[in-house]
Amino acid sequence: MIFLIILCGGMIGWGIALLLSPLLPRQVQLSDALENLQVHKPSLQQAQGEEITARTPTRQERVGSWVIAHLPEGQRLQKFVGVNPADLEILGLSKTEFYYQRALWGLIGGIAPLALSMTMSLLNIPLIIPILLVLPCAGLGWYLRGLQLKERAEQARHDFTRSVAVFLELVAMERRRGAAPSVALENAASIGDSWVFTRLKQQIVYAKYTYQQPWEALVTLGENIQVPSLIEAAKIVQLAGESGAAVYTSLKSAGTSLRVKMLNETHEKANRDSESLSVFIPLLSIVFIGIMLFPLMLNLFNA
Secondary structure, eight states, X not given: OHHHHXXXXXXXXXXXXXXXXXXXXXXXXXXXXXXXXXXXXXXXXHHHTOOOOOOOOOHHXXXXXXXXXXXXXXXXXXXXXXXXXXXXXXHTOOHHHHHHHHHHHHHHHHHHHHHHHHHHHHTTOOXXXXXXXXXXXXXXXXXXXXXXXXXXXXXXXXXXXHHHHHHHHHHHHHHHTTOOHHHHHHHHHHHOOSHHHHHHHHHHHHHHHTTOOHHHHHHHHHHHHTOXXXXXXXXXXXXXXXXXXXXXXXXXXXXXXXXXXXXXXXXXXXXXXXXXXXXXXXXXXXXXXXXXXXXXHHHHHHO
16 A cells, blocks of 8 residues: 555656646756757758758657647647747747647646546545546646746747847947947847847847848747837838938837836736735635634534
8 A cells, every 4th residue: 555655646746747847947958059059050051052961850859740740630629739830939949849748748647647546546436537537637738738838938028028128229329339230230139148139149140141131030030929029120220221211219219118118018917916916815814714713613513
C-alpha cells in the first residue's frame, strides 16, 4: 500500500512539474541561441544563390509535424485546435514546437486520472470513473496550453507597444540630430538591450542584408506580430525616407499619445481588478464568520 501511494504521488508530482516547467525562467543555452540565429539564414542563402543543406528534424519537430498533419479541419473545431500565427511569431515559437508542447500537455492530462486510479482503488472507488476522465482531462491539458499561449502573447504585445513608445522618441531625437531615416532607425534600435529592441535590431539588420528598406521590414514585423503601433511608427519614418518630410513633431506626438493611451489602459485594468477583488471580500467574511461559529454550533448541538 505504501509503495502504491509513493508511486502515485511521484507520478502526480512529475506531471505537475512538467505542466509548470514552461512557466519557469530558463537560462538560454549557447547552442539554442545559435540555432535560433539560423532562422533567417535560408532566406539570405536563397537571395545569394547558395545551396541550402538539409538538417535532420528534431524529436519536437517530428512529433509536432505529426500532430499538425492529423488535426481536424472543421471550422467549428478551429477555436479549440487552431492557433494564431501572430502569437507564435511574437513569442518566437515555431508551429511544430507549440503543437509538440500542446500534445505533451494533453498527454499529461490524460495520464493524471490513470495515476489517480491507483489511489482510488485503495478507497474502493470504481475504476470506471478515472477511465471516463481520461479524454476530458487530455482535452483540458490541450486547451490550457493554448490559453497560456494567448495570455503570454497579449502580455508580450503590451510590452512591445510600451517599448515602441520609447523607440519613437529615440528615432525622433536621431532625426533632430540630422541622421538619415534608415540610420535613425538603426541607431535607435541599438540603444536598448531589451528583447523588443533586440527584435527590432535583428529585423533592421535582416532588411539590410535582403536589400529592403528598414521601415518596410518593420511594417512586415508589425503585421506578423499584430502590433499596430510599430506599423504606424514605420510609416511615419517612411514619409521621411521617401519624400524627405520633417517627421520630428509627428514622431514625438505619436510617442506621447501612445504612452498616454497605455497609461489609461493600465488605470482601467487596475480599476477592473479592484472591482473583481471587492467581490471576494464578502465571501471571505462569510468564511471567517463560519470558522468562528462552527465550534459554538457544534457544542450547542452536542449539548
